[in-house]
Amino acid sequence: MKSIDYDEVEKKLKPYRESSLEYLKRAIFDEPDIPFDLSLQNDRFCSDSRCTGCGACEAICPLKAISMARDPEGFSVPEVDESKCVHCGKCHTVCQVFVKKESSEDIHCFAVKNSDQIRRVSSSGGVFRALAEKTFSENGIVCAAGMDESYHVYHMFAADMEELQPMCGTYYVQSDLKDSFFKIREYLNAGKKVLLSERHVRLRV
Numbered sequence: 001m002k003s004i005d006y007d008e009v010e011k012k013l014k015p016y017r018e019s020s021l022e023y024l025k026r027a028i029f030d031e032p033d034i035p036f037d038l039s040l041q042n043d044r045f046c047s048d049s050r051c052t053g054c055g056a057c058e059a060i061c062p063l064k065a066i067s068m069a070r071d072p073e074g075f076s077v078p079e080v081d082e083s084k085c086v087h088c089g090k091c092h093t094v095c096q097v098f099v100k101k102e103s104s105e106d107i108h109c110f111a112v113k114n115s116d117q118i119r120r121v122s123s124s125g126g127v128f129r130a131l132a133e134k135t136f137s138e139n140g141i142v143c144a145a146g147m148d149e150s151y152h153v154y155h156m157f158a159a160d161m162e163e164l165q166p167m168c169g170t171y172y173v174q175s176d177l178k179d180s181f182f183k184i185r186e187y188l189n190a191g192k193k194v195l196l197s198e199r200h201v202r203l204r205v
Contacts, residue, residue, distance in 0.1 A: 012073070046097035046098065051078070052096065055068050055076065055180075057078050057091035057095060060091055060093075061090065062088065063084045065082075065086075068176075076177075112125060114129060123170035128167075128168070131197075132161075140193035140194060141195070142159075146166035146167040148166075154175055177198075
């Protein structure tokens with residue numbers, strides 16, 4: 001097994017920690033995002049350094065010219081098949097870096113927790129389970145991150161509490177959305193309610 005150079009790991013993590021801290025400070029004090037150089041972008045989607053791996057560009061592409069792949073550090077980023085791309089610009093319209101964010105002064109914050117019994121088998125406050133139960137009671141579908149036997153974290157679907165079990169945990173890695181957007185669209189078009197549990201930076205799309 002290859003040994004891990006933890007000094008190198010710390011070196012790589014440091015700028016991400018600093019960036020995360022600055023992001024939290026701006027969010028808490030309602031300061032605007034730090035400007036970025038548009039010359040580093042292309043005519044389709046943002047640069048890898050700004051990409052959250054949401055996969056919206058892949059989902060919107062009518063010619064399937066975009067696919068999500070892992071970069072050397074393990075994060076999902078879009079790759080383009082130039083032989084298929086016709087530069088229609090649809091991916092650009094859904095990229096959260098380029099889409100103008102709506103602001104509102106009417107902001108609410110909620111603190112919620114489930115019963116003690118549920119919290120004992122939950123990673124946090126057990127709210128996800130309560131929302132899932134409500135969704136199932138209305139014949140809906142839940143889409144959330146889960147882990148398979150190979151320790152691969154990806155978004156999966158559940159139609160009842162038994163299928164929900166692999167999703168009842170917290171995974172501090174980027175989940176692979178796979179074809180979640182396509183399936184969610186199919187459920188919605190069929191009149192199903194869908195509960196999607198995901199990080200806010202990837203839900204803004």
